Amino acid sequence: MNAQFKKGVLELIVLESVRQRDMYGYELVEEVSKVVDVNEGTIYPLLKRLTNEHYFETYLRESTEGPPRKYYHVTAAGILYRDQLEREWTELSGRVWKFLKQNLPDGGS
Amino acid sequence: MDKREFLSALEQSLSVLQEDELRDIISEYEQHIDIKVEKGLTEAEAIADFGSFGELTAEILEAYHVRADYAADKGERAGRRWGDGQTTGWKARGAMLWEKVKTGGTRTASCVRWTVYQLFRPFAWAWKRCRELVRGLEERRGKELWEFDDSGTAGEARGRYGDGDLNNKGGRDAAPAAAKERGGGADSDVGNPGRSAVSSRIDSGKSGDMVREAEIPENGSAGLEVEHRRYSGVRPEDGVRPGGLESGPGSREYGEAGPGDRNRRDRNRGVRPDRRGRTGRDFRDSGLRQRIKRKGKRIINDMGKGIWRICGLCVSAVFWTARMVWNGCWILFSLVVAGFGLFSLYGLGVLSVLLTQGYPLIGVTLGCLGLVMCAFSAAVLGITFLRRKENGAIKNKGSHSRQNRTEQKAGKQEHKAPRHEETGRGPEKKRESDQEGDRRAKPGDQAPWRPDREDQEEKAGSEGLQEREPGGGQKDVQGAGWEDHEPSREHSGTGWSGEMPVENPGEDPGASEERGQSYA
Numbered sequence: 249m250n251a252q253f254k255k256g257v258l259e260l261i262v263l264e265s266v267r268q269r270d271m272y273g274y275e276l277v278e279e280v281s282k283v284v285d286v287n288e289g290t291i292y293p294l295l296k297r298l299t300n301e302h303y304f305e306t307y308l309r310e311s312t313e314g315p316p317r318k319y320y321h322v323t324a325a326g327i328l329y330r331d332q333l334e335r336e337w338t339e340l341s342g343r344v345w346k347f348l349k350q351n352l353p354d355g356g357s
Numbered sequence: 358m359d360k361r362e363f364l365s366a367l368e369q370s371l372s373v374l375q376e377d378e379l380r381d382i383i384s385e386y387e388q389h390i391d392i393k394v395e396k397g398l399t400e401a402e403a404i405a406d407f408g409s410f411g412e413l414t415a416e417i418l419e420a421y422h423v424r425a426d427y428a429a430d431k432g433e434r435a436g437r438r439w440g441d442g443q444t445t446g447w448k449a450r451g452a453m454l455w456e457k458v459k460t461g462g463t464r465t466a467s468c469v470r471w472t473v474y475q476l477f478r479p480f481a482w483a484w485k486r487c488r489e490l491v492r493g494l495e496e497r498r499g500k501e502l503w504e505f506d507d508s509g510t511a512g513e514a515r516g517r518y519g520d521g522d523l524n525n526k527g528g529r530d531a532a533p534a535a536a537k538e539r540g541g542g543a544d545s546d547v548g549n550p551g552r553s554a555v556s557s558r559i560d561s562g563k564s565g566d567m568v569r570e571a572e573i574p575e576n577g578s579a580g581l582e583v584e585h586r587r588y589s590g591v592r593p594e595d596g597v598r599p600g601g602l603e604s605g606p607g608s609r610e611y612g613e614a615g616p617g618d619r620n621r622r623d624r625n626r627g628v629r630p631d632r633r634g635r636t637g638r639d640f641r642d643s644g645l646r647q648r649i650k651r652k653g654k655r656i657i658n659d660m661g662k663g664i665w666r667i668c669g670l671c672v673s674a675v676f677w678t679a680r681m682v683w684n685g686c687w688i689l690f691s692l693v694v695a696g697f698g699l700f701s702l703y704g705l706g707v708l709s710v711l712l713t714q715g716y717p718l719i720g721v722t723l724g725c726l727g728l729v730m731c732a733f734s735a736a737v738l739g740i741t742f743l744r745r746k747e748n749g750a751i752k753n754k755g756s757h758s759r760q761n762r763t764e765q766k767a768g769k770q771e772h773k774a775p776r777h778e779e780t781g782r783g784p785e786k787k788r789e790s791d792q793e794g795d796r797r798a799k800p801g802d803q804a805p806w807r808p809d810r811e812d813q814e815e816k817a818g819s820e821g822l823q824e825r826e827p828g829g830g831q832k833d834v835q836g837a838g839w840e841d842h843e844p845s846r847e848h849s850g851t852g853w854s855g856e857m858p859v860e861n862p863g864e865d866p867g868a869s870e871e872r873g874q875s876y877a
Contacts, residue, residue: 273385275391289407290416292385297420314391318384 260337262294262328263322266304272317295320300356303329360390360400363410373423373451382417417723497645570853684743691739705729 258280265271265279277291300303303326308316322330358366371379386407393403405414415425571593708722 274389277389287406287408288389289413292382292389293416293420297383298416300420302461313395315388318381319387 254288257299257337258286258290260330262291262298262331263303263333264319264334266322267327267330270319272319273307276320280293286330298326299331305306307320332351358401360387360404363390363400363404366410367414370410371417373418374421378421494649680744687739687742691736694732694739695736698729698736701725701729701732720870 252345255272260278261283262276265276271279273292273295275297281285281288295304299306301322303323305321305323307319307321309319311317364387365388366378368383371382374382388405390400393406394400398406411425418425705722705725705728708718708725712718712722
């Protein structure tokens, strides 16, 4: 898949995933990997950027499997940003799909 | 690459970030690798899943809005500076800190330098101006331009000193004779008609001024340079005794008139007795020293006046401060008491209401009423203690200022009115005459006579002022010490017809007047 496509929707996928439930880094990488195949190294920078922009909050939770893990929690600003991204994605995908439909041999003019 | 190497490299690449952020990132990646290792992967495989190391660090730095190449350059520079070939976090930070310290130190030094320059700039300007003034005075003192006019055997020399007058008929200069005596010869070029020379004063003494004259050549050739001593009243035919001129036959003493001495009075006018006949010029010709002395006296006088004014200002400031403190304390007291009075008034109101409702509070109410009245009275009393500066108040009792005189006249006008009416001279006329006297009575060595004069007027009034002349002449008025003040009246111009005092009976009145002007 085109890396630029994946890069464009990665934020939306991450925001949606964390909105559903709080996750830590590795768990979120696994969740995103189910949707798109992205480089694991790019998730953490994205998480750091969204945290710096106050879309995410972090907290430590004790773990029985090792040291405490840092969990990410979406903020109200993050939810608004996620909704905005969803609208833009829907609008863009609809237009692109409509454009492609027009130019199809069976449906085009 | 194992986990330790990966994390170390990651830490170095992200050294531009803050310590806590860096620790947070490293811990996350470390935890991720540990989880993957627990899942069964090796460290290398887990690290390989991160992708390109460069892209990884670039994306992390991009999340902090930091340029990836900046971090790389900074690390390289730090590594080169420290000479270890590697960029370590703390070394890079130390290098950055040192850069900042250096920059800050340079700016601080420049700021300090500028501040010091601005502080000492006025002093430097003043010092420069003083040096220019002194240099200018020295140049004026040294430069002379002489034009020699060979008329007669004596070779009367008319000199111009600085920008002085060419037509000074001062002391005759024996330069040609002296040059002859010293071996300059009669054929000396100095003193020939039409030649000009520049002379500079080398030394000055009782016998005259030692000058060096350099002839100004007309055709561009080198001029003759002669040193000689100038002295007054000496002519070649009088004979010159080298080395001692004060007792020589040609020297001029005060009061003596020698042959051919045409304008003794002109020459000696304005010259101190101990200096007459001794210098080579008359007073106006060689007056630079006198001018310098006069200027020095004037400067000292001005400085004294300035210091006196400063002292006066300081005293005024002290009195003003004391007055302000006094007023402030009383204002504060009044405000506090007035506030208490207002509070008491409020209480009085409450008590009055309760009293009207039937409560037995009449005593308390009356007491509160008294308290209110006392409080407001105290506040008003505090206000009355404020000190204000009176308009036109007499500051100095002995001053001759017009304002003080006006105030004094206004204050004494009532009991003086009958006397003025008898003489026909109104207070305005008298005030004008007094003011004229104030304007013209400037000599510093004369004692202030105005207060005494007023006392004399009162005494004269009691003895009858009808004897006064309408024009203001008061010579017929008998009063104790009245004649003592007559000399000052000569300057007042009020119509005094008395004779002017003469300091030296043998002198002309004009000489003393001009001398007085010169001394002033």
